[in-house]
Amino acid sequence: MAKMTLEELRKLREEKQEALEKRSIEGKDFRIIIGMGTCGIAAGAKETLSTFLSVLDEEKIKHVAITQTGCMGLCYVEPTVEVILPDMPPVIYGKVDADVARKIVKEHILGKRLVTDHMFDRPAADIIKQDGGR
Amino acid sequence: MHIAITDYVLEVVQNAFEANSTETRVVLQETAEAFAVTVTDNGKGMSEEVMKRVLDPFSTEEGKHPHRKVGLGLSFLNQATELAGGELAGGELPLRSEVGVGTTVRFTFDPASIDTPPLGDVVSTFMTLLAHPKAGSLVIERKTETDGYALDRKELIGVLGDLEMSGNLHLLKEYIASQEAALS
Numbered sequence: 001m002a003k004m005t006l007e008e009l010r011k012l013r014e015e016k017q018e019a020l021e022k023r024s025i026e027g028k029d030f031r032i033i034i035g036m037g038t039c040g041i042a043a044g045a046k047e048t049l050s051t052f053l054s055v056l057d058e059e060k061i062k063h064v065a066i067t068q069t070g071c072m073g074l075c076y077v078e079p080t081v082e083v084i085l086p087d088m089p090p091v092i093y094g095k096v097d098a099d100v101a102r103k104i105v106k107e108h109i110l111g112k113r114l115v116t117d118h119m120f121d122r123p124a125a126d127i128i129k130q131d132g133g134r
Numbered sequence: 135m136h137i138a139i140t141d142y143v144l145e146v147v148q149n150a151f152e153a154n155s156t157e158t159r160v161v162l163q164e165t166a167e168a169f170a171v172t173v174t175d176n177g178k179g180m181s182e183e184v185m186k187r188v189l190d191p192f193s194t195e196e197g198k199h200p201h202r203k204v205g206l207g208l209s210f211l212n213q214a215t216e217l218a219g220g221e222l223a224g225g226e227l228p229l230r231s232e233v234g235v236g237t238t239v240r241f242t243f244d245p246a247s248i249d250t251p252p253l254g255d256v257v258s259t260f261m262t263l264l265a266h267p268k269a270g271s272l273v274i275e276r277k278t279e280t281d282g283y284a285l286d287r288k289e290l291i292g293v294l295g296d297l298e299m300s301g302n303l304h305l306l307k308e309y310i311a312s313q314e315a316a317l318s
Binding site for chain 2 (some may be wrong): 002003004006009010012013016032036038041042046047049050052053054056057061062063064065066067068
């Protein structure tokens with residue numbers, strides 16, 4: 001691959017922008033939040049992020065905001081990912097490797113179906129005692 | 135534990151962002167003698183007292199992680215560099231820092247040591263850092279003995295726009311990959 005210049009990058013961006021404007025199914029409220037704490041990184045969150053980008057690109061979806069956050073408190077099921085879509089409940093998925101990331105794009109984002117076998121949630125603060133039962 | 139040098143880079147630079155650095159510089163230099171990484175930030179800095187505790191895995195900054203009593207990033211890094219004939223350097227203290235001025239962390243790995251971790255995925259690490267919501271002004275320099283490239287976040291935002299959007303991020307990744315592939 002030849003080394004790309006900033007000018008070439010600008011052109012590429014403009015081309016993609018045109019292609020993008022022809023599509024209308026996307027809203028700007030799509031958001032994927034990836035846990036990038038020590039636990040997430042060790043479990044492969046970087047690969048997860050990369051896979052999301054490639055799959056979204058393959059599916060020609062450009063307007064998903066991808067945000068990084070720290071540890072979500074679910075270190076045992078890292079990499080963890082929260083997916084927020086306007087017409088769906090916010091969901092935290094755990095053990096999201098490349099295959100699961102692909103599945104989330106196809107089923108959750110495109111198909112509007114939850115990927116139930118990888119759903120986790122924040123520790124349920126509403127049903128545990130404030131002192132953790134001590 | 136982490137498996138790649140770039141995992142440590144990611145972690146140390148995240149520390150800089152979390153210390154509210156607005157100007158961060160990362161230099162990743164690869165020579166026959168060493169993989170050397172320097173991260174300089176203008177974040178809030180640390181007092182000597184804090185610096186002494188920085189390698190203690192059971193110490194973390196108050197308020198950074200509520201309910202949590204561990205801080206593993208630098209202690210993992212310290213163990214890994216020691217094992218692989220490198221160092222986490224800053225004179226007598228593991229790093230240089232001054233309250234209100236900023237912090238510099240420098241670490242090296244000996245490429246000849248069998249315990250040196252692989253470099254890892256440079257492209258996705260740099261992309262992740264450039265896309266970090268708290269990155270501010272960030273410059274990443276990648277150097278080999280004869281070649282190199284630099285990534286300036288402000289410049290890239292000028293070309294690509296919002297680095298949070300997946301389409302832009304994907305282009306950013308392609309751009310970094312082309313720089314990395316052309317390295318000699």
